[in-house]
Amino acid sequence: MEVHNISPVLIQNANFGIIVVDSSFHIESLNQAACEILDIGGNPVGTPLDKVLKEAAGDGSQTLTQALYDNNASPVNVVINGKLKILEISAANLFTPKSVKEGVVFFINDISKAGDSAKASKDDLNLETIGRLASEVAHELKNPVTVIKGFSQLLLKKQYDEEQITDFLEIIFKEAERAHSFIQDFLNLGKTKKLHKKQINLSNLIADSVAEIEKQCFLNGIGIVQQIETSSKILGDYNQLKQALVNLGKNAVEAMELCDGPKRLTFVLMRDSLRDKIYIKVIDTGNGIPPQLQGKIMTPFFTTKKYGTGLGLSITKTIVEQHGGKLQLSSSDHGTTAIIELPCQTINQEAVP
Numbered sequence: 001m002e003v004h005n006i007s008p009v010l011i012q013n014a015n016f017g018i019i020v021v022d023s024s025f026h027i028e029s030l031n032q033a034a035c036e037i038l039d040i041g042g043n044p045v046g047t048p049l050d051k052v053l054k055e056a057a058g059d060g061s062q063t064l065t066q067a068l069y070d071n072n073a074s075p076v077n078v079v080i081n082g083k084l085k086i087l088e089i090s091a092a093n094l095f096t097p098k099s100v101k102e103g104v105v106f107f108i109n110d111i112s113k114a115g116d117s118a119k120a121s122k123d124d125l126n127l128e129t130i131g132r133l134a135s136e137v138a139h140e141l142k143n144p145v146t147v148i149k150g151f152s153q154l155l156l157k158k159q160y161d162e163e164q165i166t167d168f169l170e171i172i173f174k175e176a177e178r179a180h181s182f183i184q185d186f187l188n189l190g191k192t193k194k195l196h197k198k199q200i201n202l203s204n205l206i207a208d209s210v211a212e213i214e215k216q217c218f219l220n221g222i223g224i225v226q227q228i229e230t231s232s233k234i235l236g237d238y239n240q241l242k243q244a245l246v247n248l249g250k251n252a253v254e255a256m257e258l259c260d261g262p263k264r265l266t267f268v269l270m271r272d273s274l275r276d277k278i279y280i281k282v283i284d285t286g287n288g289i290p291p292q293l294q295g296k297i298m299t300p301f302f303t304t305k306k307y308g309t310g311l312g313l314s315i316t317k318t319i320v321e322q323h324g325g326k327l328q329l330s331s332s333d334h335g336t337t338a339i340i341e342l343p344c345q346t347i348n349q350e351a352v353p
């Protein structure tokens with residue numbers, strides 16, 4: 001993706017600072033809000049970001065640079081041209097279709113202006129989320145669209161034999177599917193989808209979910225264990241709950257793909273009759289989630305994967321909560337356990353007001 005192709009309208013109209021840098025941290029573009037927040041005069045495009053920050057913040061530029069590279073949403077205090085400012089900074093990497101890092105986009109919110117700091121942090125959280133969302137959506141769609149455009153152009157040249165044309169069409173189809181599935185996930189995010197509830201057999205649900213990821217497990221030498229300790233049925237939306245389990249299963253597989261040692265994916269189904277709850281656990285033997293990331297993993301678009309959308313866990317959480325349940329993850333460096341807790345609701349209970 002060419003960094004300067006990020007929508008200029010989006011950059012200029014945002015009321016929070018946006019700075020886009022190329023892979024050598026030279027400024028590609030920035031908006032008016034960024035110039036105002038950092039008190040940048042003239043046209044800094046093409047200038048190294050460090051240099052511009054030094055001019056703006058003098059001694060404070062180190063704190064600012066550190067905050068930019070840490071990509072930590074906690075506010076930092078910086079003196080810019082003699083004025084104390086409280087800034088919240090976040091960043092997202094930009095990649096080429098071949099996954100080469102091509103630049104970074106920084107989002108900067110000045111929360112010092114609002115007198116009420118509680119309100120400021122609430123508003124800025126929204127701005128940060130919107131900024132990240134816009135950049136992630138652009139990033140996720142830009143890659144497949146670039147590939148589709150490139151291969152369609154090749155096809156239009158009509159210079160290729162049938163076999164090559166089939167290869168190109170397959171690539172186009174795969175990328176269109178990727179974009180379609182992203183858009184689908186994006187549209188479903190946060191939406192309370194109408195559930196089609198019926199009595200479902202949870203061991204069948206687990207078996208069906210396992211079938212979806214079996215091939216990926218086999219290819220990665222991952223053994224699958226199904227520990228079914230109860231024959232419970234609950235009232236739920238089969239397809240939605242299956243999607244939740246497949247999302248957790250995929251995360252587990254992806255966590256074990258590159259790790260050493262025994263690779264095991266365990267699905268546990270158990271019932272706590274006293275509390276009237278069902279538990280479905282998805283346990284992996286991967287390297288776990290680093291403690292500093294554990295608070296972020298449910299945030300939409302948070303991902304540590306090259307091709308991840310970062311929507312899997314948010315979608316799973318929404319589905320589980322729509323069923324009156326809870327999703328929890330616990331992790332150590334020996335692996336991760338995702339626990340879905342669901343109420344043991346049956347058809348008869350649902351009929352009771």
Ligand SMILES: Nc1ncnc2c1ncn2[C@@H]1O[C@H](COP(=O)(O)OP(=O)(O)OP(=O)(O)O)[C@@H](O)[C@H]1O
Nearest residue numbers: 251252255288297303304308309310311312313336
């Ligand atoms: N079982 C796990 N082991 C280790 N890390 C995990 C596990 N599950 C989730 N994570 C971390 O949480 C992040 C967010 O997960 P989520 O499923 O929301 O998105 P993703 O897997 O990155 O992308 P997508 O689900 O769209 O493929 C992952 O990128 C990963 O860093």
Ligand SMILES: [Mg+2]
Nearest residue numbers: 247251312313
């Ligand atoms: Mg995932």
